Amino acid sequence: VKLIILRLGHRPIRDKRVTTHIALVARAFGADGIIICGGKDSKIKEKILDIRERFGGEFSVEFGEKFSRILREWKEGGNEIIHLTVYGIPLPNVITEIQSSKKDKLIVVGGPKVPRRVYDIADYNVSITNQPHSEIAALAIFLDYFSGGNEFKLKFKNAQVEIIPDAKEKLMKEIKKLD
Numbered sequence: 001v002k003l004i005i006l007r008l009g010h011r012p013i014r015d016k017r018v019t020t021h022i023a024l025v026a027r028a029f030g031a032d033g034i035i036i037c038g039g040k041d042s043k044i045k046e047k048i049l050d051i052r053e054r055f056g057g058e059f060s061v062e063f064g065e066k067f068s069r070i071l072r073e074w075k076e077g078g079n080e081i082i083h084l085t086v087y088g089i090p091l092p093n094v095i096t097e098i099q100s101s102k103k104d105k106l107i108v109v110g111g112p113k114v115p116r117r118v119y120d121i122a123d124y125n126v127s128i129t130n131q132p133h134s135e136i137a138a139l140a141i142f143l144d145y146f147s148g149g150n151e152f153k154l155k156f157k158n159a160q161v162e163i164i165p166d167a168k169e170k171l172m173k174e175i176k177k178l179d
């Protein structure tokens, strides 16, 4: 199952760190890519692709123009839309059903104000508690539940470096490429 994040309402400058962190969390927790809607911000793309180059994997970064069209086309392709929102159904109530579907998933996280039509077109409006907090946190918890904690076992292909976990030291191994 392919997981793509749709980040709505990105405001260059103001949301630089938050959107970068959404992408880094998505990648580290096993999603396949992100589509950023709002302002085009090539610095963010460079930063994520730089991390991908060093730490491996195949995470994709794209910019989307019209989010309504992206949502419509995703649905027309027979895939699912999961919108993370404080107003939705609590994650533990729907996670088993979401996990059992083999359809690709677009996971929508909002920005300043999410339009009504996103709630309407989503297959699931899912809350990570019904308290307002953060799109980064909401995404991390969703992906953790969805994969059943598998983010701790992920291996990223074609990495140039790999961190060796250690209780005290900062250890990083350089991986030699053969070609």
Ligand SMILES: C[S@@+](CC[C@H](N)C(=O)[O-])C[C@H]1O[C@@H](n2cnc3c(N)ncnc32)[C@H](O)[C@@H]1O
Pocket (backbone or CB within 6 Å): 084, 085, 086, 087, 108, 109, 110, 111, 112, 113, 114, 126, 127, 128, 129, 130, 131, 132, 133, 134, 135, 136, 138
């Ligand atoms: C800082 S919130 C602002 C949402 C905005 N006030 C609105 O009503 O549309 C930005 C995003 O964080 C995510 N978010 C925040 N709290 C959440 C929660 N408790 N459960 C799920 N997602 C949440 C949602 O994706 C939301 O669109």
